[in-house]
Amino acid sequence: MMIDSTELSHLRRCVELARQALEEGDEPFGSVLVSGDGAVLAEDHNRVASGDRTRHPEFELARWSAANMTPQERAAATVYTSGEHCPMCAAAHAWVGLGRIVYVASSQQLAGWLSELNVPPPPVRTLPVNEVAPEVTVEGPVPELADEVRELHRRCYARS
Ligand SMILES: [Zn+2]
Numbered sequence: 780m781m782i783d784s785t786e787l788s789h790l791r792r793c794v795e796l797a798r799q800a801l802e803e804g805d806e807p808f809g810s811v812l813v814s815g816d817g818a819v820l821a822e823d824h825n826r827v828a829s830g831d832r833t834r835h836p837e838f839e840l841a842r843w844s845a846a847n848m849t850p851q852e853r854a855a856a857t858v859y860t861s862g863e864h865c866p867m868c869a870a871a872h873a874w875v876g877l878g879r880i881v882y883v884a885s886s887q888q889l890a891g892w893l894s895e896l897n898v899p900p901p902p903v904r905t906l907p908v909n910e911v912a913p914e915v916t917v918e919g920p921v922p923e924l925a926d927e928v929r930e931l932h933r934r935c936y937a938r939s
Contacts (some may be wrong), residue, residue, distance in 0.1 A: 815855025873912035
């Protein structure tokens, strides 16, 4: 996959947000919402340590976009994320009509890493975004940053 340096910098920010989540005692996931003309509009990281397991950053960004953007703006926007959207977030992304997704690590990669770490499988099946939202343009994985994301997940489960 070909991504330019601007896109790579958005993905680096996602990894930074994932690291921040980990340092705050949460799971390492981070996402950034960027408008069609390249402005960073919103960003978030996982907040499931609160006890609400739906507090994924991609879900928060989908809700934020529905509250703050027109349908045209949403369609032109891109969501960058450290890990591919789970089925819940992919559905939310598609329901609000957001545009492209660019991720560092695929759900399949993540599932493989977590299984190596003996983490029990999640209660929701792991599926590629396009299995849930066939019309969304999805790009990834991005090998330049994947090792960094893998290391964050390793640290997340090594501490418990
Ligand atoms: Zn999710």
